[in-house]
Amino acid sequence: MKKAIMLSVKDNVATALEDILNGDEVIIIDNDKNSIESILSLSNIKRGHKISLKNIEKDDCIVKYGFIIGKASKNIKKGQLIHVHNIESRRGRGDLVEN
């Protein structure tokens, strides 16, 4: 069974502890190695990359370590990969400044 770790109860993502394939069943564990839930992966997710634990709407906050790490740039389904293609940093964004 593939595993992913959720670092805080507030999180809506977990980090894959091994390579996950689309369709795999993934056990979500907490810091104490307790199993929290089992979810179906909807993406290929490399070890160390993040899986969504909830359906997330565009512009919703992505939370890891119990803190905001960015916002969703599109709707994300529970079980999908979360990475630079669907999450935006909110900090140091000089590129968004109008001329």
Place this chain on the structure above:
Amino acid sequence: MFITLKAAEGGEIWLKIKMYKRPNGTFGVRNRIAVIPTVACVNHIVQSIASSVDIADAYTHPYGCDQLGPDLKLSFNCLKEVGIHPNNGAVLIVGLGCEEILPHNLYEAIKAEQPNTKLIVMQETGGTEFCIKKGIEICKEFSEELSLQAREETDISNLTVGVECGGSDFTSGIASNPSVGIFTEKLCSLGGKIVFGETTELMGAEDIIKDLCDTKDVYNFILSKIKRVEETAISMKVDLRGTQPSPGNINGGLSTIEEKSLGGICKIGRAQISDAINFGERAVKSGVTFVDTPGNDMACSLGLCCAGAQIIIFTTGRGTPMGFAAAPVIKVTANADICEIMSENFDLNLSDIIDGSLSIKEGGEEVFEKVISTADGNETASEKLGHREFSLYRISPILT
């Protein structure tokens, strides 16, 4: 081992450690010779001297000329601070004679705290070959003298450790940085000092930092430095994501600077941040001190060593070989794959934390033992491999 446990009057246990005592009252974990150029023009001479003497390090850098104002002042101050760094038992300054970092001034500034200092100014002395020969003679004399110096027992509170991360991936925030956090808490509880920097990589971790800061002034200082970096990116109309996170960070699973920062701050654990200082200043308070440094590994190492770090703990998930001239660098990773590919470059493999067979607390104990053994004189992987890099941190463009 040079370490002994002793019961204090109150029944507490503290660690004694054997280090080299310096004339200015500081203690070093190494007894090396710093060969410092005041200008890039003499780098070849400095390299040739240092490569001929086992315990000499070349502090080569590309600057010393065409520098002005605060930039010149910072470079001068950093060369002074690495010269009087407690890991150095002697200093040889090599100057050209026409540069802005005035060789005689640097010599006087270093000699005031480290009497074992000598100076060669090329334009007053001779050509390349003559200066190399003279420099080697001086360093060989230093070397003989330093070999006679013994370590002295002193309290672990005289130890300052820099904590730094570079080439981070998902393992950094889950395993290696939290283990360093356990170490940080332990060293602080024993009265030692921890210094950390990487201002850019605090962006997004402000709420955690707020909880850890001893006073509002310390928090406001750190906040103002983070703001400066963010405002610079905004004024340059660039997206920090070009470098923060870097392509390697992204490949390693990190999506945003906030995520990288929240993993990076784990190096402090739950230890209180007692002070915050500018680049080039020395840490004076026990506990954790923030130093305003860039995330750039070489510049950060320089800032932490100027702050007094005798040892640097460097966590990396992607793998980086870099050491530093002024202090032994301990390389820690929790990425089993890179540990296999670059095994000779690491001191500690904490990948068992990812597998679940090692706890973070146990990881912290391993870091602590490695620091004590390094302080005791055991060479780190980067030292053994000859990684003793150095550079200055330039804060203004070349105008002239």
